[in-house]
Amino acid sequence: MxxxxxxxxxxxxxxxxxxxxxxxxxxxxxxRIFGNAIAIGEKFLxxxxxxxxxxxxxxxxxxxxxxLFFYYLNQxxxxxxxxxxxxxxxxxxxxxxxxxLITEGRKVFSVLENEGLEAGRRQLSRIVGRDTSGLxxxxxxxxxxxxxxxxxxxxxxxxxxxxxxGGLPGMMAYKMINTMDSMLGYRSERYEWFGKFAAxxxxxxxxxxxxxxxxxxxxxxxxxxxxxFVLKFGNxxxxxxxxxxxxxxxxxxxxxxxxxxxxxxxxxxKPFIGERERGIANAEIDxxxxxxxxxxxxxxxxxxxxxxxx
Numbered sequence: 001m002x003x004x005x006x007x008x009x010x011x012x013x014x015x016x017x018x019x020x021x022x023x024x025x026x027x028x029x030x031x032r033i034f035g036n037a038i039a040i041g042e043k044f045l046x047x048x049x050x051x052x053x054x055x056x057x058x059x060x061x062x063x064x065x066x067x068l069f070f071y072y073l074n075q076x077x078x079x080x081x082x083x084x085x086x087x088x089x090x091x092x093x094x095x096x097x098x099x100x101l102i103t104e105g106r107k108v109f110s111v112l113e114n115e116g117l118e119a120g121r122r123q124l125s126r127i128v129g130r131d132t133s134g135l136x137x138x139x140x141x142x143x144x145x146x147x148x149x150x151x152x153x154x155x156x157x158x159x160x161x162x163x164x165x166g167g168l169p170g171m172m173a174y175k176m177i178n179t180m181d182s183m184l185g186y187r188s189e190r191y192e193w194f195g196k197f198a199a200x201x202x203x204x205x206x207x208x209x210x211x212x213x214x215x216x217x218x219x220x221x222x223x224x225x226x227x228x229f230v231l232k233f234g235n236x237x238x239x240x241x242x243x244x245x246x247x248x249x250x251x252x253x254x255x256x257x258x259x260x261x262x263x264x265x266x267x268x269x270k271p272f273i274g275e276r277e278r279g280i281a282n283a284e285i286d287x288x289x290x291x292x293x294x295x296x297x298x299x300x301x302x303x304x305x306x307x308x309x310x
Contacts, residue, residue: 007167007307009085011160014092015300022099030094030172034179037062042184046194056197059180063201066176070169088168095163095171097155098296102289105148109285112140141280146257148288149217149249150242154178156296157216158209164303177205203240210241213295214248220294226251233273243273250274252291253284 023029041062045054070091077084104127112120120140121132128143135143155178162174181202184195214234218226229251230244237243237258250257256274 004307006081006084006088007163008304010088010092010168011163011300011303011307013085013089014094014096015296017089017093018096018099020099021093022103023097030091031175031179034062034066034176035183038180038183042194046190051193052196055184055194059177059198059201062180063173063176067166067169067173070172074168091168091172092163095159095168095175096296097151097159098292101148101151101155102292105144106285106289108140108144109282112137113282138279141282141284142255142257144285145249145253145255145280145288146246148292149213149245152217152292152295153206153210153213153241153245156292157213157299158206160296160299160303161209161212162205164306174205177202206241210244212299214244216295216298217245217248217252217291220298221252221291223248223252225254229274233271236271236273238270247273249288249291253280253287254278255280 038058041058045058074084074088077087108120108123108127111123117137117140120137121135124135124140124143125132128147130143132140132143158178159171159174162170166173177198180195180198184191185199185202186192186195211234214226214230217223218230226248229247233247233250234244237246246257250273254274254276256272256277258270258272258274
């Protein structure tokens with residue numbers, strides 16, 4: 001029971017910290033350290049021959065180093081229970097991105113409504129990789145909802161899933177995998193081969209969490225259409241994982257996501273997810289935010305139960 005509490009208490013504390021604080025601008029964050037390490041490794045290794053092998057080596061070294069750092073940190077902290085709880089609570093807070101995801105999504109809707117189309121495009125560019133310069137107001141709202149559903153898996157459910165499996169070391173190792181994919185997982189001349197291993201590893205790491213996210217979205221809303229859309233459209237996305245939470249939200253809202261978009265100057269044809277092409281109202285961000293909050297809480301409860309029973 002004592003060992004279970006050492007996992008459960010930081011989880012609850014980290015969840016509450018994220019709920020209250022989010023990710024304030026200017027605060028230190030381990031993901032920034034992860035990003036710096038990835039950038040340094042990429043600068044020195046990404047060139048000439050054997051790009052795939054060098055990218056794979058960098059990925060494995062950084063992921064293993066992250067896991068081992070937090071594993072041995074916890075071994076050392078175990079001698080002082082209160083310090084163990086404090087440090088683990090702080091890093092669980094860092095590992096979750098629910099509040100910041102909702103905040104950024106709401107900002108785009110608010111800026112679009114109050115400051116106009118150009119301001120909305122600029123605000124959206126903070127959270128998506130696609131070219132926002134030619135998007136309509138409807139496309140901006142759709143992009144926000146797609147991002148909130150996809151990142152509900154990557155930024156909330158997946159970190160909690162790996163916390164349940166491997167505690168804080170597992171959660172932080174997953175964050176390194178996800179950060180590597182976000183920085184290296186592009187199909188461009190520079191990253192096509194060097195980032196391929198990181199991108200495929202991220203696909204594997206998110207296989208279960210993405211589908212679990214879709215299930216939780218359906219459960220917390222009781223949406224039969226969400227279930228129908230997941231079965232019908234979940235595997236239509238170019239990503240093996242992103243389509244499932246996106247399809248669940250499209251069903252919940254009874255709308256259509258997807259379609260072609262420009263990424264880094266290249267037109268990418270993406271299949272449509274959903275059937276009803278309709279306008280998204282500004283007020284719908286409230287429903288989507290509530291779905292994210294409920295899914296996060298449900299996942300925390302599920303992890304607590306799992307840890308307690310095991």
